[in-house]
Amino acid sequence: MALVEVRGLTKTYQRDAQVIPVLENLDLDIEKGEFMALMGPSGSGKSTLLNLLAGLDHPTSGSIRVEGQEVSGMSSRQLATWRSRHVGFIFQRYNLLPVLTAFQNVELPLLLTSLSKKERRDHVHTSLNVVGLADRVDHYPRQLSGGQEQRVGIARAIVSDPTLILADEPTGDLDAVAGDEILTLLERLNSEFGKTIVMVTHDPRAADRSHRIMHLEKGVLTR
Amino acid sequence: MKFARLVWANLRRNKRRTILTTLSVAVALFLFATLRSVLTTLAGAAEVGSETRLITTNTISIVFPLPQSYYERLRAMEGVEAVSWANWFGGVYRDPQDFFASFAVDSDTYWPIYPEIEVPPEQLRAYMGERTAAIVGPELMKRYGWKVGDRVSLRGTIYPGDWPFTIRGVYRATTKYIDEASFMFHWDYLYEKSDRQADVGWYILQLSDPALAPAVAKRIDDTFRNSSASTETATERAFQASFITMWGNVGFFLNAIGLAVFFAILLVAANTMMMAARERTTEHAVLKALGYGDRLLFGIVMAEAAIVTLLGGLIGVLAARLLFSAATPFDSWMPGFSVTWPTIGLGLAIALVIGLMAGLIPALQAARLPVVQALRRVA
Numbered sequence: 353m354a355l356v357e358v359r360g361l362t363k364t365y366q367r368d369a370q371v372i373p374v375l376e377n378l379d380l381d382i383e384k385g386e387f388m389a390l391m392g393p394s395g396s397g398k399s400t401l402l403n404l405l406a407g408l409d410h411p412t413s414g415s416i417r418v419e420g421q422e423v424s425g426m427s428s429r430q431l432a433t434w435r436s437r438h439v440g441f442i443f444q445r446y447n448l449l450p451v452l453t454a455f456q457n458v459e460l461p462l463l464l465t466s467l468s469k470k471e472r473r474d475h476v477h478t479s480l481n482v483v484g485l486a487d488r489v490d491h492y493p494r495q496l497s498g499g500q501e502q503r504v505g506i507a508r509a510i511v512s513d514p515t516l517i518l519a520d521e522p523t524g525d526l527d528a529v530a531g532d533e534i535l536t537l538l539e540r541l542n543s544e545f546g547k548t549i550v551m552v553t554h555d556p557r558a559a560d561r562s563h564r565i566m567h568l569e570k571g572v573l574t575r
Numbered sequence: 576m577k578f579a580r581l582v583w584a585n586l587r588r589n590k591r592r593t594i595l596t597t598l599s600v601a602v603a604l605f606l607f608a609t610l611r612s613v614l615t616t617l618a619g620a621a622e623v624g625s626e627t628r629l630i631t632t633n634t635i636s637i638v639f640p641l642p643q644s645y646y647e648r649l650r651a652m653e654g655v656e657a658v659s660w661a662n663w664f665g666g667v668y669r670d671p672q673d674f675f676a677s678f679a680v681d682s683d684t685y686w687p688i689y690p691e692i693e694v695p696p697e698q699l700r701a702y703m704g705e706r707t708a709a710i711v712g713p714e715l716m717k718r719y720g721w722k723v724g725d726r727v728s729l730r731g732t733i734y735p736g737d738w739p740f741t742i743r744g745v746y747r748a749t750t751k752y753i754d755e756a757s758f759m760f761h762w763d764y765l766y767e768k769s770d771r772q773a774d775v776g777w778y779i780l781q782l783s784d785p786a787l788a789p790a791v792a793k794r795i796d797d798t799f800r801n802s803s804a805s806t807e808t809a810t811e812r813a814f815q816a817s818f819i820t821m822w823g824n825v826g827f828f829l830n831a832i833g834l835a836v837f838f839a840i841l842l843v844a845a846n847t848m849m850m851a852a853r854e855r856t857t858e859h860a861v862l863k864a865l866g867y868g869d870r871l872l873f874g875i876v877m878a879e880a881a882i883v884t885l886l887g888g889l890i891g892v893l894a895a896r897l898l899f900s901a902a903t904p905f906d907s908w909m910p911g912f913s914v915t916w917p918t919i920g921l922g923l924a925i926a927l928v929i930g931l932m933a934g935l936i937p938a939l940q941a942a943r944l945p946v947v948q949a950l951r952r953v954a
Contacts (some may be wrong), residue, residue, distance in 0.1 A: 432867065435866040451585060464867065
């Protein structure tokens with residue numbers, strides 16, 4: 353059984369009387385430990401699919417099962433709890449909280465758990481170690497480079513040891529060198545730590561670093 | 576408590592705005608505590624007036640005198656244990672702004688009837704033996720740097736001329752509602768130096784039983800109803816309360832100001848909170864993506880608003896308490912003026928309500944934020 357099973361997934365948006373289809377009857381399996389890239393032109397539905405996989409949105413029809421658990425039928429409240437345990441999200445623009453240090457930003461998902469302060473500290477230090485920022489724990493985002501900020505974002509995404517890491521254009525705002533470092537880090541998370549990663553990207557070179565590339569065209573998956 | 580650091584970090588995000596909002600709430604609550612204390616002090620003063628003492632004044636007004644001849648008739652009333660009298664002198668010291676309460680009192684009868692005004696026995700003896708002697712409140716002594724034995728001269732506003740006095744004693748009030756900035760001297764001196772023009776301002780009657788007060792008061796007023804100076808008699812407490820009503824509807828006035836301040840500061844706080852929350856739409860969306868639920872975000876935003884206003888409220892009411900616990904011009908204007916703990920509690924409750932009301936809309940906006948649309952704007 354695949355880690356993620358998507359069956360007959362359809363998502364439409366309503367604009368006045370007009371119904372706009374974004375994803376149409378989509379089927380997809382993502383295996384545990386897979387590193388998958390999702391490509392496609394703007395408006396093809398990549399981000400919508402990522403949001404649905406992350407439990408940030410409800411599908412119009414169809415189902416999404418993660419580790420055998422039906423996600424698509426959950427309430428917003430259940431989804432929030434589910435996300436905190438199963439999803440690590442990496443944003444294109446890092447989206448760190450500027451008023452918090454690197455340590456505090458990484459700790460944010462752990463505040464939702466029942467871990468003790470010491471356990472949280474250990475987890476945060478481990479994550480920052482993995483991304484190579486053990487010496488930047490007390491730095492604020494403004495004191496970090498773009499690449500470093502994204503690595504903090506990645507540390508935040510992995511700190512709660514989620515089932516699934518979803519990355520939305522993680523190198524989109526970085527120069528080639530920093531982008532390459534991030535991709536190397538994602539590869540390492542996948543190969544060394546067995547993390548399942550779904551990455552949305554426009555960049556074919558970034559997509560080439562993944563195991564499998566899926567293309568979305570007008571809401572339909574093509575290989 | 577885990578989220579306290581997040582709340583605190585958000586409050587430090589724009590320190591200037593947080594400080595200014597806190598200070599605006601502090602100023603508003605300072606004003607509230609002051610206005611409220613005026614009301615509680617007035618109410619307190621009305622409460623402490625004695626129920627066993629009656630005050631008899633001229634029906635027309637307290638500024639119209641009563642004949643001295645009433646003394647014996649009042650003294651003979653059934654239920655009356657002792658009678659004294661006093662008169663408002665209204666003198667000024669040096670300049671017109673050096674004004675304070677000055678009374679001429681019948682020294683033989685006045686002090687025994689007011690045990691809550693304590694004068695050291697040796698000072699009282701010295702006072703009793705000297706025609707121009709005065710007994711002065713400690714605040715007045717402090718204000719003008721007077722010492723016992725000093726000679727001071729007051730200028731009469733009702734009874735013209737310069738009136739020399741020798742300070743022979745300093746009284747101490749055992750209740751905070753008695754003014755400690757009064758100047759008292761012999762009524763006989765007033766009478767003689769005014770060419771026997773002075774009469775009695777008001778009579779004070781000590782009753783044997785407070786239950787007799789209504790009957791005795793009625794009997795007195797009935798007795799003098801058709802005389803040249805008809806009387807109005809009430810318990811000292813009622814007399815004090817009548818002074819409060821002379822202020823007009825002071826309660827309504829002060830409450831109206833308080834309400835206006837409340838709404839003004841509510842709008843300021845609400846505007847600040849909404850600005851702060853609007854700036855953080857992205858961050859709220861990110862927190863939601865991380866798994867922060869609607870209720871948790873609602874609570875975090877509400878906590879920020881409540882902390883700002885509570886902190887401001889605490890500064891405001893405590894500043895008022897500290898300021899008015901020291902000697903201020905309020906003391907002579909309104910004896911016993913102080914910011915009480917219940918007023919502080921009420922002030923903090925109001926600050927909390929302001930915070931919760933100001934935070935409600937931005938907190939609801941954060942809780943209801945459509946995370947996908949918000950992320951689409953920033954991702």
